[in-house]
Amino acid sequence: MSFRPTTREALADELAARAEKLSGRVRVIVDGPPPADPDGLGAAVAEELRLRGRAAVAVRARDFLRPASLRLEYGHHDEDMFLDGWLDVGALLREVLGDGPVLPRLWDAERDRAYRAEYADLGDEGVVVLSGSLLLGRGLPVELVAHLHMGRAALGRRTPPEERWTLPVFERYERERDPSGEADVLVMADHPDRPAMRG
Template identity: 50%
Template sequence: MRLEPISWERLTDTLADRIDGLKAEDGSAWLRVAVDGAPAAGTADLAGRLADALRVRGRSPLVVGTQGFLRPASLRFEYGHRDADSYYDGWFDTGALWREVFGPLDPGGTGRVLPDLWDAAADRATRSAYAELPPGGVLLLHGPLLLGKWFPFDLTVHLRLGPAALRRRTVDDEQWTLPAFARYDDEVAPADAADVLVRADDPRHPAWNGGA
């Protein structure tokens, strides 16, 4: 696949323009955008940049991170604290994401989205207030392992790190998760599945597929 160099600023503006011109495929009043990638890839940074760019365009964005939808420790650590298969299959509460994030944004939904559910450090519910996303608003959901779950995204962006870059940029305490991302590449092939692929091995010099 041919990739072209691009700056983060130009990438952000180009993606924001594309989002601004989209309509939800299922007729929803809201758009749902994925910014997918390993924690080391910086999905939160790109989601934040996109939110700022969309506000300039008169849109109402809501940034939600999957880190706020982890399952309780008793479930995450059932097979140990460093089990890569558990991380892949059981760390993120996909049921809660369907119920609290995607359900309210279905056609005819309320637009009342829960921005986070679980405080992993305290291992208890966050009790956060619901966020009201007005019609025309844009959900920007960022985090790892988002594709291949049938979430109703209108646009998917995958920030890819090659194996060497992923290993180099992943902190020591999270190196055990690397087999989960190798499995993700094998089973989901996010670089092929995403609408937009961004190669971010060198964070100073990203490259992308042009949104093809």
């Protein structure tokens, strides 16, 4: 498995170029643990696409979490729910990953209430860039997948103490869902400012 060093800027440019070559409505996933900053990369890819003249919108998965009454039904630190029950997959399929207008954000998890966001009309050739964690292995309909992989030690060092309970979930995710194998572009992100990519 051969990786080549790159930069965050060059990585965003590479993903935008790949998406730009695809016709019709294009859906891109940028997946990775929070310390790898998939949201920052997803926003950069969407911005690069807009600079290239392609309609694009960045959508953060964390804006499509289920309400707290459902998400935290079994407690704040339930690993099974964090892996499979926090994300509102149905809303993503309905509001983001279809062929119609895109709702950029749905649920404010901090305030536990709906956003009042307006739909974005991307037309037939627009690109949706969905970013976040634990997104793969769900059968989401997408045309391009990038996975930001962090090794166990690096992820442990970069995860804040209050979020360390999630570390076993990310280990399970790598083992059970094989996000690295599902990715079109695999990025080693132990040092997020000095990534290396394969694909």
